[in-house]
Amino acid sequence: MSTESVIPYDLVATKMNYWYNCIKNNRSAAAEKAKTEVEQEIKVMEENQDALVYFSLLDFRHQLMLEELYPNADLKIDKHYQELKETRGCQDLNGMLEYYYHFFMGMYYFRQKELVFSLNCYRKAELEIEAIEGDSTEKAEFYFKMAEVYYHMKQTYFSMNYAKRAYAIYKQEPAYGNRRVHCQFVIAGNWLDNMHMEEAMKHFKQALEDAEKFGENYLIRKALFNIGVCYTNLEEFDKASEFYLKSLDILKPKNDEFTARALYLLAYTKARQNDLRSSKKFYEKSLKLAQQNNIAETLATLKIVKGIYLDSDLDLVREAFEFFEEKKLYPDMEWYGICIGDALTEQGEIRGANEFYRKAIEARKQIRRGDFLNEI
Template sequence: MSTESVIPYDLVATKMNYWYNCIKNNRSAAAEKAKAEVEQEIKVMEENQDALVYFSLLEFRHQLMLEELYPGSEIKIDKHYKKLKEAKGSQDLYGMLEYYYQFFMGMYHFRQKELVLSLNYYRKAELEIEAIEGDNTEKAEFYFKMAEVYYHMKQTYFSMNYAKRAYAIYKEEPTYGNRRVHCQFVIAGNCLDNMHIEEALKHAKQALEDAEKFGENYLIRKALFNIGVCYTNLEEFDKSSEFYLKSLDILEPKNDEFTARALYLLAYTKARQNDLRSSKKFYEKSLKLAQQNNIAETLATLKIVKGIYLDSDLDLVREAFEFFEEKKLYPDMEWYGVCIGDTLTEQGEIRGANEFYRKAIEARKQIRRGDFLNEI
């Protein structure tokens, strides 16, 4: 290779920074174009190991974006995960590269629903975040991901704190409107967990209004779904069904995981209304999708609908709770434990009701102790 044809690594790094900004904004078409350009330029780039590591990290982050936007597609994220682990090997990374490695690994394990492992990586990334000098949007991205994982662990105050910090930064960045919507989703979810349901509904409706301005189907669909969840918590089941069905009307981008969950909640909602015929119809549709795509969490929750409402088989429900416990999904154990206890009480099954109330109490103890947050 002649020296005249060699591209300075810092010019390629600048293009990689643009690529990363496209990824963070979920601009998949622009990200694909930038990725293709970087792939060509890196072949004739002057040798620089840090730039090559940065490329490997962004390649992995690119796949995480695609999996988030198009779950259930032919994207083989595990292959890219192994490739990145091999690329790092025993190499020591410092500063920004160490931050990105820990951060992206946390995102990967979050997608795998390995929340404890995800948080462990995020905590390590937080130790390096000061290496991201002068880039507030990157800090906002990190704060949002922390808010997200703490929300799923039902560590409400931690989650709300990080979500508000992220939102305050995104509010000053007009090109990050989609991230403002995501922050609204997390804030609404935390309000639900604190039983501030009307406040949650307000944030969910604001998220829908903002999502419609941006015209992003996947955001509109999720916002409609979240409004449905709020109405489910208010036990306004006709309204919740209306919003779940509206969310299912948005077919693109394809997301079988989302569809299976929305169909499950329709099955649950209809069962709560004692419309068992409709419940069974939605149950069967959800089950088919969940089995085809091996969606473990939805398969577990479907056992609750079948075991409580369709077949009266508490052993199925116990299997679902074994899954929750194995995956340390204590928030799900608590919520479903109370709902099932209430339903069994209404059915006169006092012994069964007490069993699941106890499971809910034990889950609440685990959440309050936060033991599962400290498993390093």
Template sequence: MSVSDLIPYHYVTTDINHWYVVIKQGRVEKAKEMKQQVEKEFDMMEKNEKVAVYLQLLKLRHEIMLSYLEPDSVKNIDGVYSDLKKTRESMAPESLTNTIEFYYHFFTGMYHFRTRDLVIALTYYREAEKYLDLLDDNANTDKAEFYFKVSEVYYYMKETHFSMNYAQRAYSIFKEQKDAQGHLTYGKEMVQCQFVIFGNWLDKMCYDDALKTAKKALNDALKIGEQHLIGSAHFNVGLCYNNLEELDNAEKHFQIVYEIHRDRKHIYESKAIFNLAYVKAKKNDLKAALELYQEGQKVAARHNNQEVTEKLKLVKGLYLSFDLQTLREVFKFFKDKNLYGDMEEYAVAVADFLTNKEDRHDAVDFYQMAIEARKQIQRGKHLNEKM
């Protein structure tokens, strides 16, 4: 191919930008189509180092999208990340633009968040934030997506005020985005922000605000009509009812969630089955809880979801076989993964269960675990670890 036959790199960059928009919108089939088109164009493009790394960045972001929306199609996300990291490390410092550095740290944070390596994810997000105000003026939706992703990490770390603040900032930006007819263009993202805000209300034990936010998000999700979003909305309503100890209502919503994700074989199927098994066990429906536990182990293994695999042991160790050693293994996992929010919540639940069984000696151990988790959250030491 002669030089004159090569495609100018700015044409390919335009298509890469369009591909990114489709990825952010979660349009899986269109994103796959755009990926093939861009890769074909790149092979016929004039050489440009910045476009090459931009393409690798979008390949990673594409795989991250698929890991949530179509997990069974993800084959080599670790290899994609490894290739990107090597490319960036080989680039001359002057080639590392603010945009490349922002996307690299942002997407790497997302890559680690998906495996719940929260400290590493947050460390990369903090690096990305340094470049946020250096982006182009038309990067508002990038900023909104970034704020939302940071709010998710802080939510899982139970840093409630930080999480709420970032989620509300993201929601405000998404709310301003409208098409020529005045219709919202980021309605799905607004619902996802409401999910995080709901979770923080729940952590603050403001149950009226939590339930109100969860039901509004469910209504908005139903209007959008996307099954994944509807399933997540039902899940949050179920969580709220579970915390209110309205177990029948909680079971009803978790059952809907399980059916939605089971039919789609989505990664959240494992998360749904754990919560349904947990509620069934709390209601003393142990036969159903056992069946869900057994099925949940298979589902979690299929999705390579270690977090749910460990959480299912709570159902087994607390209700099905009463095995304190199994329970302690779960809490070791929580501690190793810095999942102090889960550690605190479930340690209190186990301690209360043991207290009701008049096993006060072991109950004290789990109350102490809850106290340790709360101290770690308040001190924020887990946020200061290095990559």
């Protein structure tokens, strides 16, 4: 290669920074175009190992973006994960590259529903975050991801704190409107967990309004679904079903995991209304999708609908709780424990009700202690 044809690595790094901004904004078409250009330029780039590692990291983050936007695509994300692990094993990273490695690994584990491992990676990334000098939107991205994982662990104070820090930054950045919507989801979810229904509904409806303004189907669908969840918690099951059905009307981008979960919640709400015929119809549709795509969490929750409402088989329900406990899904154990206890009480099954109330109490203790946050 002649020296005249060599591209300075800092110019390619600038192009990679643009690529990363496209990824963070979920601008998949622009990200694909930037990635293609970087792949061509890196072939004639002057030798620089850090730039090559940065490329590997962004390639992995690119795949995570695509998996979020197009869950049904065969992206071989696990293969990219293994390749990045091998790259990490051969390199002595520091500063910015160390931050990105742990941050992106945390995202991967979050997508795999391995929340404890995800949080552990994020904590390691946080130790290196000061290496990201002058990039407030990157810090906002990190704060949001921390808020997200803490929300799923029901660590409300930490989640709300990080979500508000992220939202404050995104409010100053017009190009990050979709990220503001995601922050609204997390803030609303935390209000919902604390039984502040009016605040939760206000934020969910604002998220829907903003999502419709941006015209992002996957965000509109998620906002409709979340409003349905809020109505489910309010036990306004007709309204809940209405919003679940509206969310299912949005077919693209295809997302079988989302569809299976929405169908499950329709089965659950119909069962709560004693409309067992409709419940069974939605149950069977959800079960088919969950089995085809091996969606373990939905398969577990479907056992609850079948075991409590359709077949009266508490052993199925116990299997679901074994799954929750194995995965340390204590928030699900608590919520379902109370719901099942209430349902069994209405059916006169006092012994069974007490069993699941106790499971809910034990789950609440685990959440308050936060022991699972340190189990690495």
